[in-house]
Amino acid sequence: MEIGLNLLGAEALFGGDISCVPGLAAEADRRGIDLISTGDHLGFAADAHTQRLRENNFPFPLDHPWYEPISLLSAVAAVTERAQLGVSVLIATVRPAVLLAKQIATLDRLSRGRVTMGFGVGWQEAEYTATGMPFDARFGRMEDTVRACRELWTHAPAQFTGRNFAFENFHSLPFPVQxxxxxLFGLGPSPRNFDRIARVADGWSVNPTDLPGFTDSVALLRDRFTAYGRDPGTARIQVSLTPVQRPDGSADLDATARSAQQFRRNGATAVVFRPTAFGRTADRLPELLDWMISLGHE
Structure with missing residues (x-):
């Protein structure tokens, strides 16, 4: 099982200084972390954010800073050597596919082939309105985005015709190293969404809210891979876990470790933790990193 570090909000451990976060990533990379990721939102409409807090227990306040993930991971790529780099998840459909393909290809070059990217469609129409992207049919647009990216990553000239955009005789270099x-698609567990993953993606990025019924979901995902003639054993299943809390609100590392190992036995290929969820200070991060990495060796 691979172990991942999610940098989202990690600047809070350094007095809000985002320039310290690549140093944390470099330390995690040296110690043996398998994956370094972050999250994504371009912004929020206040009323939509309030509704998300109320109905979904969204863990981030309206004034939480959301650094642009590809830019942040580019800084991380420069100071790391081995860990995979990704986003859990990037709202791919608020970005033009050609620009997104260029950004990811550049990141893969900078990191010498270490990108593993999660794509999603988000939940907030305001992000689509603000970027001039259509909110309707966004799931189909995400499939088109992946297909367009793969065409741009492997052919020059490239050509693609989708429902909302097209290009032909288009040269876009460099190609990725890989x-x-x-x-990976960060979508809710359903037969339709798992069909999408099996058709065009390589795995599932699992939100903590979608963990109930995980074992059945894994079985369904693997079944869809088989139905599309793909080896179900190749499906990457990346789980984002929050720590188990004691009654006093502190993180119970032993119980969290048991939870992570249970998800591994039930099909998770990678487990990702966000350090700020553990209530630790910066001076205790090395201890937390060692604990995280030890889980991958059990």
Whole structure:
């Protein structure tokens, strides 16, 4: 099982100084972390954010800073050597596919082939309105985005015709280092969404709210891979876990470790933790990193 570090909000551990976060990533990379990721939102409409807080227990306040993930990961790529780099998840459909393909190809080059990217469609129409992207049919647009990216990553000239955009005789270089950049979909568990993953993606990025019924979901996802003639054992299943809390609100590391190992036995190939969820200070991060990495060796 691979172990991941989610940098989202990690600047809070350094007095809000985002320039310290690549140093944390470098330390995690040196110690043996398998994956370094972050999250994504371009912004929020206040009323939509309030509704998300109320109905979904969204863990981030309206004034939480959301650094642009590809830019942040580019800084991380410069100071790391081995860990995979990704986003859990990037709202791919508020970005033009050609620009997104260029950004990811550049990141894969900078990191010498270490990108494993999660794509999603988000939940907030305001992000689509603000970027001039259509909110309707966004799931189909995400499939088109992946297909367009893969065309741009492997052919020059490239050509593609989708429902909302098209290009032909289009040269966009460089190609990524990897022959196939792994793409995971961060979607709710359903037969339709798992069909999408099996058709065009490489795995599932699992939100904590979608963990109930995980074992059945994994079985369904693997079944869809088989139905599309793909080896179900190749499906990457990346789980984002929050720590188990004691009654006093502190993180119970032993119980969290048991939870992580249970998800591994039930099909998770990677487990990702966000350090700020553990209530630790910066001076205790090395201890937390060592604990995280030890889980991958059990």
């Amino acid at each position: 022959e196939r950049v792994p793409i």
